[in-house]
Amino acid sequence: MTLWQRIQQFLEAAGERTLGALMEVVRARKARRDEAVFSIALIALSAKMAKADGFVTDEEIVAFGDFFAFPPEEASKVRMVYNLAQEDVAGFDLYAKQVGELFGDEPTILEDVLDCLFHIALADGVMHPREMELLRAAAEAFSISPAQWRRISAAHLGADKDDPYAVLGLSQDVSDAELKKAYYKLVKDTHPDTLIARGVPAELVKISEGRMAAINTAYEKAIAERKAAV
Template sequence: MSIWTRISDAIAALANGESLALVFEKLRTPPERSVAFTIAVIALSAKMAKADGLVTRDEVTAIREVFQIAREDEAGAARVFNLARQDVAGFEDYARKIRAMFGESGTCYCDLMEGLFHIAMADGTYHPAEDAFLQRVAEIFGLPEAEFRSLRSRFVPDAVPDPYTVLGVRPDMSLADIRAVWKRMIRESHPDAMIARGVPAEAVKLAEKRMVDLNRAWEEIQEARG
């Protein structure tokens, strides 16, 4: 059974007029978590689109890129997106439901935020409303400010990314300690680790850019320290 069939089944189980946010209360354990992850990214991206008041073709394409949506599954993805846009529940309610579902699994929130940043930057512009939206979502998820800055620096090209910010480390840390952080982040980015924490196989490609950014940051720090 494809993930999109499972998503359709989850949505169909909602009574007429019920909030899409209720889906997250029913999808707490694997393999249902991968369904919830997919719905979460698409639903929050729909709410984010309302935040800046514009849905572009680039953003829709970005959603397809994150999940490698086949042509026959586009209708299912569009239904999730439209349900979220029309839902009276606010994005903060969605974020709290997602936090309740995933608990203290911090790495999974980074995975989810990466999908949102990718979609936010699809049109080449990072709107102030999108920044405020993503900061608030990260706050509800319990992501430390350093992790949010790390994510932002890897996606938003408003300055040359600082390698220390990318890795979420301090410049006064020893090279050995920084290397330990880099190795942990690379380990957490392995496809098997991502799937184990609920990221659907369709979205594992999110880690490709992350791996490039992390390795570049580590190399820059090594070079700078001689």
């Protein structure tokens, strides 16, 4: 059964065509490493980030498809969840909180979701103030640490790019051994195989590319600074 067939099952189980009903099914059936659960949560939040004009445009669907590949014949399922999210009266904060609770015992998945939301916000090449507000709201709902926030934003916005320790979530006085240990842990957590094991759909593993690049650059810079200081 494909990912999109699984999503269709959740849509059918919801019965009532509302995002609230769909999310209740997702929360009730939530299972570790379930691609459909991750995908529905992400689609719902990304739709809430879209312009609140009451419509889902083809451009918005294309932007989502830029990093979350889906067959053309499955676009209707993505559009349906988008429509449910945009028609629902509840705001972004409520669903961000629900997603935070859904994956509360799996914080690395919440970091993956926030990483994806950054991709969506920057789909048009610009980070709008309102989008940044929603990203920060999601980070708060997901209990994202300052170190995690700096690391993710660095991958997308270049923030803190001059401070490698901020990107790695470390203080500058860590030992060489601690620096190396933290780096290898981040690399392992960001590896595509690890993401798939967490339930991130294979179509989405490329979200790790920007994060991995930021981590590698920060580590190399930290090592170079330490060698220069000797």
